[in-house]
Amino acid sequence: MKKTLALILALTLVFALAAPAAFADDAFKLGSSGPLTGGAAIYGISVMNGIQIAVDEINAMDDGFKFEFKSQDDEADSGDKAINAYNTLMDWGMQVMAGTVTSGSGITVAAQAFEDRTFMLTPSGSSPDLTADKDNAYQVCFTDPAQGTLSANVFAESFPGAKVAVIYRNDDAYSQGIRDTFVKEAAAKGLDVVYEGTFTDSTSTDFSVQLTAAQAAGADLIFLPIYYTPASVILQQANQMGYAPKFFGVDGMDGILTLEGFDTSLAEGVYLMTPFFAHADDERTQAFTAEYTKRFGEEPNQFAADGYDAAYILKAALQAAGCTPDMSAADICDALVEVITTISYDGVTGTGMTWKSTGEVSKDPIVVVIQDGAYVTPEF
């Protein structure tokens, strides 16, 4: 027992000593919160890595503009943990927030940030509720309804006459949000939705029922507004059944090629809509992908790209508003709210990004298809 205690004490001391050194006062304090532990940690860690790269690049420029960055874990919780993470950042002296990573915690934090007058730009919180009725909350990613509408448009143009099945997760706001607008738009555009299957977090390991029903309904195009982990199971099981419809995913599908233990040949021919394409031709994306791969040993996904862009967008906005690091968070917030709708930004997740006063971003999505283990622009 004594040995264990001694070991724990020693470990504690080591961790305490390893705390990072403090920065100078001439830097803006940039905070972000997201899931860094638990099942959704992959998204949070990607975003934080993306922000970290952007912050390091910004600090290396000699234009006198500096960020000091700190991230906190909110375990993707929409209640107490989200607020605890936000409060910890506020105690640290956060002036602008590049968070949160998930929508659920974002809605909670945004309400609190609205009261406190803290400006927040969420890299990947896609729910429209996050920005609704608040002038201080903006998004880098598409909203869920926007993805639903865009998908329905692509379906109507590129797959006319297809029999569409939708498999979505009905205990997840993201999935449900996309599905709701998709089905509404699909009906308006005369698309033939022949089957809708649902699953929940606890039933995301077996899709034989949904796939059999979709096959029986004659679906030849399956829309998957879900994240890539359950999608990988669907692809596997469909393959085992010998059922080969076209699959179409949204931005949550991004990352399926880097999923461990997944046979990527199964993802061949899968369409997905993503704002980010790691192998795009432009210089910025290539530089970002190279740096990210070098540092973290894997290709960046769209979450990392969203985080990367968020830090640069905040820099552009802070400079446009003429903010200085000695201003309070509330003053910065008011100044940023004035300018955010006037700036236009070219980043790795889109060019000519502009913001509406509702908080929503305007940018073009990219539809890609997976071929030979890489994303390529599809020919319809």
Added chain:
Amino acid sequence: MNLKKRFKEAKSDYFTYAGVILAFIVISVLKANGGLNRSQTGLLVPICCYIVMAVSLNLTVGILGDLSLGHAGFMSVGAFAGVITAMGLYNVIPSAPVRLALAMIVGAFFAAVIGFLIGIPVLRLTGDYLAIVTLAFGEIIKELITCLLVGVDAEGLHIIFNVSGSKTATDLNLLEGGRVIIKGAQGATGTKTIASFTAGFILIMITLVIVQNLIRSRHGRAIMAVRDNRIAAEAVGIPVTRYKMMAFVTSAALAGAAGALFGLNYSNLAATKFDFNTSILVLVFVVLGGLGNIWGSIIATVILYILPEALRSFASYRMLIYAIVLIVVMLTTNNPVLKTYREQLREKFGKNKDKEATGA
């Protein structure tokens, strides 16, 4: 039960009340003088909620002796009933404290009703079977609330039970100026937060009065008799089911009130928050504090709730260290060597012997 022992037990109750009141006064003074930072202030209300959760679960697990793994389900029922009440009455009752009180009462009521309905089949079971059925119940509640669409407008509440998953908030057909309270999977969004630390303190005090008096009453002794030996209790004519139900429903109602307070502290609340993990978390508070030991539940809740927050400086090692600390604490509290050592200490300082002995 002789008078002297009763007096001593009552004394330990008064110590609990005094301790909680003292903590409230100290924290309130600190808060008023700016002695607490934001994150500490932000922890106050959830700690109050979890204390009530732990004390009420202790009634089921420690006093009644039935392992319940679905306590978060009652919290969930209370939370959503409370949010619907508070948001539904938003334009009717302008006073936030009154709405909060009403929300907690409604939350407690609905949780009690559900507790009663669940109790009918569940309390026929014992041990592992009961644990599994309560676990299933917690999951069912989560799924049901995920199907719920609720809105309010000038005509009153609109509720849709969205089983097929094909309906959305627009199907509520709210009039102009109406607001959606619960949006299915997205949970309750846009809730106006009205929970306060004072309300949390009052709720803890009410919980303590109810639970401690129940334990010390005739009913409480009957409940403990059922726990200790069901057959013997039945043989002496104690209506087992009635007393089990009494403890179970009281426990559920208190959890419901705690849920309402919790729900009204955050502007967004999804049903998935109250999953199996939350039930287990509360159970950990209870087990660590000592089964049947009310005071222990309170202390354990405070420490274990603050711990992961206090460990934030360890960044990614945070949850790992939290888990290690949990294991170490569980081992040390049950270590026979340390137990004897504690006994010796206690004999040395003599006084507290009787008080500690009640925590079985």
